[in-house]
Amino acid sequence: xxxxxxxxxxxxxxxxxxxxxxxxxxxxxxxxxxxxxxxxxxxxxxxxxxxxxxxxxxxxxxxxxxxxxxxxxxxxxxxxxxxxxxxxxxxxxxxxxxxxxxxxxxxxxxxxxxxxxxxxxxxxxxxxxxxxxxxxxxxxxxxxxxxxxxxxxxxxxxxxxxxxxxxxxxxxxxxxxxxxxxxxxxxxxxxxxxxxxxxxxxxxxxxxxxxxxxxxxxxxxxxxxxxxxxxxxxxxxxxxxxxxxxxxxxxxxxxxxxxxxxxxxxxxxxxxxxxxxxxxxxxxxxxxx
Numbered sequence: 001x002x003x004x005x006x007x008x009x010x011x012x013x014x015x016x017x018x019x020x021x022x023x024x025x026x027x028x029x030x031x032x033x034x035x036x037x038x039x040x041x042x043x044x045x046x047x048x049x050x051x052x053x054x055x056x057x058x059x060x061x062x063x064x065x066x067x068x069x070x071x072x073x074x075x076x077x078x079x080x081x082x083x084x085x086x087x088x089x090x091x092x093x094x095x096x097x098x099x100x101x102x103x104x105x106x107x108x109x110x111x112x113x114x115x116x117x118x119x120x121x122x123x124x125x126x127x128x129x130x131x132x133x134x135x136x137x138x139x140x141x142x143x144x145x146x147x148x149x150x151x152x153x154x155x156x157x158x159x160x161x162x163x164x165x166x167x168x169x170x171x172x173x174x175x176x177x178x179x180x181x182x183x184x185x186x187x188x189x190x191x192x193x194x195x196x197x198x199x200x201x202x203x204x205x206x207x208x209x210x211x212x213x214x215x216x217x218x219x220x221x222x223x224x225x226x227x228x229x230x231x232x233x234x235x236x237x238x239x240x241x242x243x244x245x246x247x248x249x250x251x252x253x254x255x256x257x258x259x260x261x262x263x264x265x266x267x268x269x270x271x272x273x274x275x276x277x278x279x280x281x282x283x284x285x286x287x288x289x
Contacts, residue, residue: 006051007060024087027058027111030084034066037080039098057112112237116142150180166196191269198233221247221254
């Protein structure tokens with residue numbers, strides 16, 4: 001451990017430099033341990049192995065709590081082992097106890113320094129100055145080199161959607177593990193990708209024939225479904241939801257429950273917080289009771 005350039009022993013004198021100052025260059029994992037702690041002896045070699053494997057992706061700093069109780073108290077450590085993740089001078093993550101290596105890797109991957117980070121930043125700058133195509137090409141290279149750089153994947157997906165490449169964006173987003181990014185961000189982008197795909201399908205579509213057909217036959221459920229999809233894609237959300245609901249109400253089994261499926265898919269597109277979701281969920285429930 002003494003020979004590793006990524007692993008250090010902390011004390012009150014060097015803590016500022018080892019942990020706080022270094023945390024502005026790379027995330028620092030501070031491992032609070034003690035000789036009498038058996039789980040600490042399980043965790044310690046695992047963290048050391050990962051520190052060497054990640055080659056500076058993070059720095060490991062160990063604190064012997066028997067010798068430096070004030071440091072443990074300063075960080076509110078009550079159980080051992082406790083690992084605090086410091087980045088940019090503040091605690092951004094932590095865990096207690098001897099965790100599986102896979103769980104620790106997930107935490108490290110959320111915060112570690114990425115080799116492609118300078119190129120990601122360059123791509124974001126290009127995007128800010130209006131060079132969407134150049135930014136996208138560079139971000140694609142970032143993701144190609146580090147497919148698990150999910151922050152870059154999310155940003156690339158957003159750029160692809162803006163370039164009418166929604167299907168590629170959706171494929172990318174579907175590969176992102178649920179716990180890798182905030183659920184709300186992932187769900188919103190997936191909805192945007194699906195909506196963009198729908199919009200691409202209805203560009204220049206004239207609905208007058210469908211409207212006329214439905215006016216002549218108000219029970220034409222197939223036409224209702226077709227028109228509902230187009231209305232959703234054209235941002236007439238409530239108009240589309242009403243048609244899907246009508247199909248569901250008239251025949252809940254039509255085309256294997258297409259009315260209900262259309263409603264649920266539309267709910268995903270507009271997001272659970274949209275008041276129309278509550279309105280039409282209540283209308284669906286009213287059919288049951």
